[in-house]
Amino acid sequence: MLFCAGLSVFAQEDQERDSVTIRDFIPKGIRVGADVYALIRSQYDDRFTGWELNAEVDVHRYFLAVEMGNWRLDMNTENAMSADPAVYANQGTYLRIGADMNFIPRDTHGNVLFFGARYGRSIFSESLTTTVNDPVWGSRDVQFDTEDANALWFEITGGLRVRLWKVVWLGYTARFKFGLATNGTGNMEPHDVPGYGSNEKNSTWGFNYLVLVSLPLRK
Amino acid sequence: MIRKVAQYSFFALLAVSCLDKPDCYNLNNNVIGISFRKIADNRADTVALLGITVNGTDSVFYPDVLATGLELPLDVLSAESNVSFQFLGISGPVVRNLRTTYTSMAQFVSEDCGRRFIVSGLHLEDHDFDSVRLVNDQPGREPTTNYIIYRCPITDRMKVSFRQLGWDSDSLGTPLNVFVDGITSDFSPIVAPPTASTFILPLNPESSSAAYHFDFTEGEADLTVNYRTVASTRYSVCGSQTFFTDLAVASHSFDKVIVLRDSIHDPAVTNMLLQRCPDTNLIKIDFVDQHGDGGALVELALNGIITDYMPGIFYEGETVSSVILPLNDQADVTRFTFDLETGPVTLEVGYARTPVVLHGVCDRMAISNISIISSGFASAPEVLASETTFPVNTTNLAIIPD
Numbered sequence: 001m002l003f004c005a006g007l008s009v010f011a012q013e014d015q016e017r018d019s020v021t022i023r024d025f026i027p028k029g030i031r032v033g034a035d036v037y038a039l040i041r042s043q044y045d046d047r048f049t050g051w052e053l054n055a056e057v058d059v060h061r062y063f064l065a066v067e068m069g070n071w072r073l074d075m076n077t078e079n080a081m082s083a084d085p086a087v088y089a090n091q092g093t094y095l096r097i098g099a100d101m102n103f104i105p106r107d108t109h110g111n112v113l114f115f116g117a118r119y120g121r122s123i124f125s126e127s128l129t130t131t132v133n134d135p136v137w138g139s140r141d142v143q144f145d146t147e148d149a150n151a152l153w154f155e156i157t158g159g160l161r162v163r164l165w166k167v168v169w170l171g172y173t174a175r176f177k178f179g180l181a182t183n184g185t186g187n188m189e190p191h192d193v194p195g196y197g198s199n200e201k202n203s204t205w206g207f208n209y210l211v212l213v214s215l216p217l218r219k
Numbered sequence: 220m221i222r223k224v225a226q227y228s229f230f231a232l233l234a235v236s237c238l239d240k241p242d243c244y245n246l247n248n249n250v251i252g253i254s255f256r257k258i259a260d261n262r263a264d265t266v267a268l269l270g271i272t273v274n275g276t277d278s279v280f281y282p283d284v285l286a287t288g289l290e291l292p293l294d295v296l297s298a299e300s301n302v303s304f305q306f307l308g309i310s311g312p313v314v315r316n317l318r319t320t321y322t323s324m325a326q327f328v329s330e331d332c333g334r335r336f337i338v339s340g341l342h343l344e345d346h347d348f349d350s351v352r353l354v355n356d357q358p359g360r361e362p363t364t365n366y367i368i369y370r371c372p373i374t375d376r377m378k379v380s381f382r383q384l385g386w387d388s389d390s391l392g393t394p395l396n397v398f399v400d401g402i403t404s405d406f407s408p409i410v411a412p413p414t415a416s417t418f419i420l421p422l423n424p425e426s427s428s429a430a431y432h433f434d435f436t437e438g439e440a441d442l443t444v445n446y447r448t449v450a451s452t453r454y455s456v457c458g459s460q461t462f463f464t465d466l467a468v469a470s471h472s473f474d475k476v477i478v479l480r481d482s483i484h485d486p487a488v489t490n491m492l493l494q495r496c497p498d499t500n501l502i503k504i505d506f507v508d509q510h511g512d513g514g515a516l517v518e519l520a521l522n523g524i525i526t527d528y529m530p531g532i533f534y535e536g537e538t539v540s541s542v543i544l545p546l547n548d549q550a551d552v553t554r555f556t557f558d559l560e561t562g563p564v565t566l567e568v569g570y571a572r573t574p575v576v577l578h579g580v581c582d583r584m585a586i587s588n589i590s591i592i593s594s595g596f597a598s599a600p601e602v603l604a605s606e607t608t609f610p611v612n613t614t615n616l617a618i619i620p621d
Contacts, residue, residue: 134292
């Protein structure tokens with residue numbers, strides 16, 4: 001909306017003088033891709049199953065970004081030396097929206113070095129089956145389940161996009177995540193929030209290796 | 220340029236990802252701390268606990284301890300804890316209860332540490348203490364103070380101390396440990412320790428006097444005190460309380476009773492001294508291997524020692540190197556019979572008696588000129604000191620056993 005408002009004012013007052021700028025705010029193309037790291041990790045890490053799709057619209061030197069993913073964790077303490085038995089699982093879908101700003105807009109190859117921000121939301125479920133061995137209250141088997149828990153957070157992003165071949169791009173996005181808030185978690189404190197990571201960290205890092213395909217919207 | 224930025228970013232992220240390894244120690248924060256304080260001065264209050272029980276378990280926490288504070292675990296799979304405190308009261312066990320609710324949430328920590336429980340939101344539901352304050356609603360992994368339990372001033376406890384008077388002019392005497400089989404009052408049961416030098420006695424708020432009967436292991440005694448009661452509200456949470464003043468001795472069968480303080484303090488301070496007159500007729504006899512400076516104490520096996528003027532057997536079945544025996548202060552000679560493994564041996568001790576009055580009330584005989592009238596021992600006993608003392612710290616006779 002800020003972009004549109006700015007565009008409108010700009011257009012009314014300085015249409016003649018800055019006509020080139022007005023034209024640049026019309027989306028030039030859209031890049032869609034997938035997080036390779038999530039796909040690879042799903043293959044070698046028995047505990048993790050996940051994917052993430054990314055889309056970014058090229059508007060002048062800005063990119064409007066939408067990212068959607070899903071991950072599932074399955075963990076247990078069977079190899080722990082002293083912990084009480086516990087089996088944990090979570091699954092959830094997350095969505096991030098935001099924008100990035102290209103700091104090398106005049107790169108002759110069209111490569112992108114960007115910084116930006118995201119707002120993330122996640123809907124997820126968790127389950128924990130465990131045995132509580134207590135010296136006072138004895139040994140008890142219990143199970144906890146949380147359905148339809150949700151979370152929100154914010155991210156500061158940075159990364160690169162490099163044109164590999166014609167419409168094929170490679171890149172990565174580094175994310176500094178913070179401001180996590182969860183809700184609807186019942187009698188469980190989340191261990192892991194899909195899209196964010198460990199609930200124990202007030203801030204955390206994320207990383208995506210991306211393969212993208214660009215689809216031009218205008219010449 | 221771009222390549223350098225990319226490489227730097229990649230390795231920086233790898234380094235950051237290695238941080239935040241979990242600490243598996245003491246993951247649950249399910250310990251609550253409880254402190255005991257007095258309303259009057261907000262200072263720590265020492266309570267005598269018989270035990271604490273918590274719903275859901277047969278465990279008894281803090282059995283038979285004195286404490287100013289304690290820590291209790293919360294059941295992580297519950298949302299409520301009913302804590303029952305059993306205190307040792309002056310009239311028997313006293314039970315007080317505290318019910319608290321809380322929130323316990325399970326969380327998986329890691330494959331190494333397993334899961335933990337996060338307890339929070341302590342809330343005081345009800346209690347029957349004088350006053351309870353929640354000062355911290357977050358239980359901890361380590362002991363902390365969550366609840367402070369206040370008690371109102373105790374206004375009806377009188378403290379009495381047993382004292383042994385001596386030969387000297389010290390009118391207070393020294394602490395005297397006494398052995399009691401029981402103490403009773405004319406209005407309330409009393410739980411007393413079997414042996415002590417001080418005792419806490421309840422006062423009767425419904426009367427202006429209280430009578431006590433002391434049943435000692437050897438003998439008995441009575442004490443009746445008078446006082447004045449005043450009802451007053453000093454702390455609103457405590458309501459109207461009865462305060463006792465002008466304590467005075469109405470009657471007693473002790474040797475001597477002194478009122479030190481005529482009002483009640485909390486914690487209790489000694490109000491009355493129950494004093495015992497000195498024994499002026501005790502002689503000390505050592506068993507030695509030879510007379511004179513080179514003599515050393517030797518042990519002697521006794522079947523017992525009897526006197527010619529009172530029943531009872533002294534040192535029955537004991538092996539001793541010295542004995543303290545009472546002379547007959549109604550006669551000038553006392554005969555002791557030592558029942559040894561080799562047979563009985565008789566010793567007659569003669570002395571002079573002089574009537575004295577100690578501390579104004581103790582009619583006693585001062586013993587002097589101690590001498591040996593006759594002796595069945597092969598070697599004649601030696602008189603080392605011809606006067607008795609109290610406390611007995613001087614050897615009067617030295618005997619070489621046969």
